[in-house]
Amino acid sequence: MFVTVFALIIINKAGGLIYNRTFHEGGLNKISTNDYLVLAGTFHGVHAITARLNPLHPPTNRTSTTSSTAAAAAGAGGAPGTHLTRPDPPSGLEVLETENFRMQCVTTLTGIKFLLFTDTTQANVDLAIRRVYDMYSDYVMKNPFYQLEMPVRCDMFDRKLASYIREINNR
């Protein structure tokens, strides 16, 4: 059972679509570039809301459901505000599952979102998305002609990405 990668979308920190590419025909519906732009914007908003919807307030001691951490929290009360002030790492939507596909989202520390659409088997998507991020940092960020936050048009990135995904899809 190996995963098939359908498509990749990259969204910049302002919610703009900077890259989208389909690797496997028939996995997802074909939609226009304009629709992709709308989709990126919508997802960006939804992602921010899902981060706020955490049912376990406050997010700083979210593991306090067990008695052991409750004791730890009480212990930390002795030195108030030492670790509570630190902002939580980004925690919005990470995996979306539907009947026909699965979408994994990785938000980098710089706020860029990588959305990888695959079929519903869950084999090593983490690894694949990590590799895509590596390639992005190599062939996009180290390219002197790339302007930050702008659409990605780098031949080298396209080429390396295509060959990596082909390798996955042909296994």
Place this chain on the structure above:
Amino acid sequence: MAHLGPGKAASSKEQAGLRYPSNGKTIYHRPLNRTKTAELSQSSFAYLFSEMVSYAQRRVTGIQELEKRLNLQGHPIGLKLLDLLLTREPPRSQTRPLTIIALLHFIKINLWTHLFGRQADRLEKSSNPDTPDEYMIVDNEPLVNAYISVPREMSQLNCAAFVAGIIEGVCDGAMFPARVTAHSVGGKEEGEMWPGKTVFLVKFQPEVLEREALIGKG
């Protein structure tokens, strides 16, 4: 300057002044990097080079001017490397190249190994009888271009112009004045295999060829 030779250094030990290690190796014989494999971070270089290209790109009007600036950034490096690499040669081969072929071999082997950890891929002489002054050094995937995608509207640009500048520096330093330019040839015949293939075109000044001809006769 009597105590410059390593032999003399031993006898003049009591004397104050410049002293040489007994094995004759000075600080210039050692790379700064002491690790066994002499590794450098390719990422650091890529970011640095990326900034160098961006810097060169400021206030330029055309691609030629941009390549010229990159070339100028490389030129002094070539001049200095010639000295350094010759110093590191074993004493008996410590002469600067005297013929074009020797010079190009020095570039293909010594310079390339020092800079990129491998030799250049090929050395060619122009087959065109009109341009006997042109030689070509071929690199299938230049290290400086490893992460660079040139935008379509600047397709004539090759950032390896920087390396061309280094080569030009070496040639100039060895008294073989030349103009060196970098050209992308990937995407043509063998393009699929090496999309980043680059040819460094070395065009020597006429006086170099004249001298070469004279040496050949002698």
Place this chain on the structure above:
Amino acid sequence: MVVYSFYIFDRHTECIYAKTWLPQSSSASDNNNGPTTTTTGGTLRIASADDAKLIFGTVFSLRNMVRKLGGDDDAFVSFRTAHYKLHYYETASSLRLVMLTDTATLSMRNVLHQIYINLWVEYVVKNPLSPVEHKGGAGVKNELFELGLDQFIRGLM
């Protein structure tokens, strides 16, 4: 497995039922924590009215996005963040059931389906006193439904 909360939205997008199962120890520890975090126990409950709107917005946007990409027959099943997992089930009559659980929980599709069949249909739809439209949650909060739901969820945990 921990269930945090459960929501029902009717076809007019109104939240007609919301219930939360709070982890007891968390509010207890908050009380011990001194003045820095005393308000947190309260925000959970107050936030839930607001949360219902946010949850509906999220679910609705995602559902449209999924239909656009996966085709009209595709349905969004769940999503997960680092802190919780949201399960979604939509009936043919556009009734939408949403449940928030911890991240380790597997698919709750069947559970939501059972809630619909065994509780909603039995105690709300078949209840002669319940109105057809549940404006403001009218007719949903009857004793049998609430009790049945609570028992069912606690049985899962």
